[in-house]
Amino acid sequence: MKIFQRNTGLGIIAGLLVMWPALVGAQAQELVRENVVLEAGLRTPTRVQFQVESPGLLLFDAGSIDLQPILSLEGPGGFSAQAEESQGRSQGLVYAPQGDYRLLIESADRQGSPPREVQVRVTLLQPENRLGMGEGVEGRLTPDSFMLPGSNRSEWYLVEIPETGTAVISMHSSDVDTLLTVYYPDGRIDSNDDYGSGTDSRITLRGEPGVSVLLGASALFGEEGAYSLDARIPEPPPALRLGELLRGQVFSSGSGDELRYEFTAPKSGYYRFSLSSSDFDTLLEASLAGGTRLSDDDGGEGSNSMLTVPLDEGENAEIIVKSYSGSGSFELVTALIPDPPALELGTAVSGELSPGGINRYSFRGRAGQLVSVQLVSQDFDTLLFVTTPEGTSIENDDASQPRGGSSAWDYVSRVEYQFTGDAPLFIEVRGYSQEDSGAYELLVTELDSDSIVPYREGARLELGEPVTSFLSAMGIEASSDDWYGESRVGQVYTIGLTEGRAYQITLESDSFDTFLQIDGPQGEAWENDDGPEDTNSLLVLTAPASGQYRLTASSYSGDAQGIYTLKVEEFELGELVLDQRGAIGAAQVEQEYVLTVSQPGTVRINLQSQDFDTRLSLLDPRGIIMAEDDDGGSGTDSMIVHDLNEPGIYTIRVMSFSSDAAGEFHLQVYRKDL
Structure with a gap:
């Protein structure tokens, strides 16, 4: 099999965009090649639409000498992919099913600047080489073999998933250290380098029968040489027997x-x-x-x-x-597992946990019943592990202080669950570490489900009217490209806000560490994990435009569940008494500002930066720290809300969470009477 490459350099932004090659034995079709203009600081992305007529490997990137582009891809059936960013370039590589697509391009630079040009290119690779079940293929990696960006030379094959839904692909070579890579239509990417004791590779394909995947055969270190491939249907899995x-x-x-x-x-x-x-x-x-x-x-x-x-x-x-x-x-x-002791509703059970031990219990509820399982101890850091009748596992380490019990308990774990049938919960009492041991108390109580509003996706919120609902670990998946790069189970609401008005949005829960995300009508985004005082979420924003805003209630861990309350209300910021821009760096790692208070009032201190993770402190007239905050604002910004009852001169200290960070910041202080 002979493969060669032809460079089709873009020639406009030299050294930034990849020079995609073409193939013999494959088709490399250019779908998009155009310049777009971006303005730094604008959160609304520029969109470029295109169509993929038949599945293939899609290479998409953007490059600029003036700014760092952010590039993401959206496609049919909720398909999405994010490009990797590096030195003025963003590049992505996915297996793209047939359908309509759009690229979203924006600038990573949040400070305003003149419009800058970015060149965008999309190329579709469609190999014509096929590898069938029971077949073997001989090939050779040469300097002419196709090379993906950031990878080694490869030869590519289409492989159809057999009726069994499983296939095993093996690659052997005495010349090179082999590497197999598979791209699935659903976005999965799998690879294998060394299988067994040698340098051969083996990979197991799993998917829907009849679906084709893209298989890349390459050398781990870019060597040249001969190789062989074979595809086979594996034997059915052996039976696993109880006690064996x-x-x-x-x-x-x-x-x-x-x-x-x-x-x-x-x-x-x-x-x-x-x-x-x-x-x-x-x-x-x-x-x-x-x-x-x-x-x-x-x-x-x-x-x-x-x-x-x-x-x-x-x-x-x-x-x-x-x-x-x-x-x-x-x-x-x-x-x-032997049937564990059954817990009774409302009756506390005392027990003793040995080091490294697990004590097990069960509780049987009724369909629709909402319960709280609470574990407390003064002796060890508790860990509550609950297996639901659906087979999902829920665990909790640290909850708030116990409900209906003494606040003397030092360690609290709590899980809330709403039964869908009458099958039992399986409950395990554990210590956070293997050395933890001591006395504990376990209690199951029924929660008032009448106050819980059943969640309906996209439900509308009314201004000033709180909604109390139940976040289920079986809920929908919230945005996956949040600040932490993670996906999380969440529940989504909408509300209409008016341009120029200030709003306070709170997400509170005694059951889990909340995480609040807000998306605006023009692509704006805000988020908050912990408010200024606890693990509840709080955001104060001035609506940049009138329209529908999307609010997602979720947990910091991404898979917690329990009762929460979400509320949006108009907010009076008060008088702007301090508005300062400044910078910190190696020569000056912090800045201090004086706030003179003549009469009692509430202050809201906002610290924002696009350059570093902010940290904020408020000191009283004696120089004692009254309040501190890291990420109480949106993202990594800081916010402190505090009542100042005594007249005097207070100090606001601006810092970075990291001691070696540097950059510009914006500090604002609002004050209103108590």
């Missing part, structure tokens, strides 16, 4: 090497699957009927894994053994 100790070996981390076993429950109950290894960090997964998928990395002792799975008699589960990192031998054992 199964031994095996994993040769590499990732899904390129995973072992699957079928288990059928002989009776209804909770089953414990334990995976242990002294050679590698284990990863255990379970795939259940209805698409539920459970996963555990370090739920066992050390780096071992453990899953608790509720199964009905005759129900099947697929148990998947993987390596989080490393390779070697493992042991897998299955056990039926």
Whole structure:
């Protein structure tokens, strides 16, 4: 198979955009090539639309000598991808299904500047080489082989997923250290370098039968040489039996090497699957009927894994053994957990936890019932682990002070759950560390579900009227490109706001650490984790435009659940008494400002910076710190709200969370009478 490349350099912004090659045996089609103009500081992205007529590997990037572009891709069925950013360029590489797409281009620079030109290009690669099941292919990597940006020369193949939904691809070479890479239509990317003791590679394809994936065969270090590929349908997974100790070996981390076993429950109950290894960090997964998928990395002792799975008699589960990192031998054992003691509603149970121990309980509720499971201790840092009848696991380490109990308890864990049927919860009492031990109290109470408004996606909020609802770990996925680069389960509301008016938005919960996201009608975005005083979220914003705003209520961990209250109300900022812009750096790591107070009032201090993670302190007239804040504002900005009852001269100290950070900041202080 002969492959060569032809450079089609852009020639406009030299050295910034990739020179995509074309192929013999493949098609490289340029879909977009145009200049767009961006203005730094503008949060509304520029959009470029295009169409993909047949699936392929989509390479998209943007480059500029004047600013750092941010490039994202949206496509059919909720498809999305984010380009990587580096030195004036953003590049992305995905398998793109057929359909309509749009690129969103904006500037990473938030300080205003004159409009700047950015060149955008999209190229679609469609290999014509196919690798069928039971077939073998001989090939050679040469200087003419196709090269992806930031990668080595590769030869590409289309592989169709067989009727079994699983295929194994192997690559062998005595000339090069092999590397296999797979791009799936749903956005997944998988790769494998060394399978076993040599430098051969093997990868397992899993997907919907009849769907084609893109397979890249390359050399890890860019070597040239001959290789061979083969594709086969693996044997059905062996059966896993209750009480059986199964031994095996994993040769590499990732899904390129995973072992699957079928288990059928002989009776209804909770089953414990334990995976242990002294050679590698284990990863255990379970795939259940209805698409539920459970996963555990370090739920066992050390780096071992453990899953608790509720199964009905005759129900099947697929148990998947993987390596989080490393390779070697493992042991897998299955056990039926004896029926644990049943908890009664409203009756506290006292117990004693031994070091490294786990004490188990169960509680059976009724459909629609909303309960709180609370664990408190003065002796150790509590960890509450609850397995639901749906098979999902919910855990909580630190909650607020206990409900209906003494505030003397030092450690509190709490999980809230709303039953969908009458199957029981499986509850485990643990310590946060293996050394934790001591006395504890466990209590299940019923919560008032009448005050809970059932969530409906996109429900409208009314100004000044709080909404109390229940955040479920089975909810919808909120925005995945937030400040932390993570996706989180959330519930989305809308509300109409008026340009120029100030609003205060609060998200409060006694059950979890809240996380609030707001999206404006013109692409604006705000978010907050912890307000100035606790783990509740608080944002104060002046609406930049009239229209519908999108509010997402979620948790900081991304998968917590429990009762929350969301409220939007008009807010009086008060008199602007201080408005300063400044900078910090190596020569001056902090700045101080004087605030003179003549009569009692409430101050709101906002510290914003696009250059560094801000930190803010308020000192009383004696120089004692009254309040401090890191991320109480939007994103990494800071905010302090405090009542100043005594006249005097107060000090505001502006700093960075990191001691070596530098850049510009904006400090504003508003004051209103008590």
